[in-house]
Amino acid sequence: MKMLINVPETVVADALRGMAAAHPELAVDVENRVIVRRDAPVAGKVGLVSGGGSGHEPLHGGFVGPGMLSAACPGEVFTSPVPDQMVRAAAAVDSGAGVLFVVKNYTGDVLNFDMAAELAEDEGVQVAKVLVNDDVAVTDSLYTAGRRGTGATLFVEKIAGAAAEEGQPLERVEAVARQVNENSRSFGVALSAVTTPAKGSPTFDLPSGELELGIGIHGEPGRERRPMMTSGEIAEAAVDAILQDLTPRNPVLVLVNGMGATPLLELYGFNAEVQRVLGERGVPVARVLVGNYVTSLDMAGASVTLCQIDEELLRLWDAPVNTPGLRWGV
């Protein structure tokens, strides 16, 4: 497998060096692996810190900036960052108003952020945590680690980020983040497996005539393998899986997210089908975002995330944001 890298060991550090060069508005600490908005800590503002394995770009580092995250901690590829990174990030962005950790529900992320929260509180930083777990493909959460955090992470980071930017207190920013998560659901499909730099070959074998339904974002196989479907059939499977779990009475935000290797031509076509299905199911749509936002290295495929919103959440969604990966209103 050909990759545009030097050696697998330096993939994350090399990307951070390149990110630093491309985005002087961010302070990128390559050695300690923390990306911080350069004007942090902002007086009176709650700090928003997220992080997770690398390989999901622009998540999370690409969402650091005014209106969204204060700092991000990238781990190794598909591996949670370590507590040291999160403690450093929390200290860098805390203005005394406290810090919210946005954590995706994976055992590694949860354990490392839990340890970091304890350590940061020892250092006098007030920390709150919100767990993102939007993936409806995981059904029997009673006997597993629970639903995965996937596309809704973007909604949580954007909307809670806007609340923090307005100067809302920590309890309020945390409550907004929880509200977004509780009203969000995702479903993903894979048309190909991923190749991690360390392994150098696809993590599982997916024949050309088949697809995986109900995947996460770490190159793991899904719940079910089926013969290849059309874009319209996939849209129906994804939207119906979500609507089995969420019955929106209010309008929804829609994220049609590429996994990394699916071109925008296909994603826009897929979005057309998602919009058709939502129309047929009577779900009103407030805003639509299409693109590669929560990716899985070189995986081909897409996910759909819906978030039921009220007027306040929509206002926060529309608020200005200025980051490498998401920018509007500025």
Add this chain to the structure above:
Amino acid sequence: MLDAEFFRRWMTVTAASVDREAERLTALDSPIGDADHGTNLQRGFTAVRAALEKEPPATPGAVLTLSGRLLISSVGGASGPLYGTLLRRTGKALGAATEVSREQLAEALRTGVDAVRQLGGAAPGDKTMIDALVPAADALGDSFAAARAAAEEGAVATTPLRARKGRASYLGERSIGHQDPGATSSALLIAGLADASGPTGAAEAADE
């Protein structure tokens, strides 16, 4: 009796076997995880080995707590906190003694394994590292060799299980038929313990 040098050898021997087996661990992690278990543990134990060479702690407990802290700071994922907690809590349970018996280590290891169970919320049969560690801690009361065999058996016995914790749990039924990578690396850790006692079981002989 087991001294700090024995514990340092345990960590060094384990680091060497993790180096040797990294590719196999990653291969086991491919069909049911995200193909990085070997790489991640290798990074952690390399850091442990380097630190123990530079400044060897004076007591068995200190060797393990330092190693645990380094794993938490360098591994990431779930393995970092879980392995880090295992070694830290085992080390803490050993206290400040300069020498400990195998029975004392067995007792301390049980404390460490309990801490891992609590942190990860996993029970025996969930297809995790617990399936190798629980029988190993129980068998360590008998001998190092018995602990090694029990851990290896426990790891192999995860193959037909359905994963209930960690990333493999997302695969549901499809996790069946694959040996758990965490149980496999735990068996390496316990094998390292047996190897540290010497090819002739020197430490064990001295103990009995």
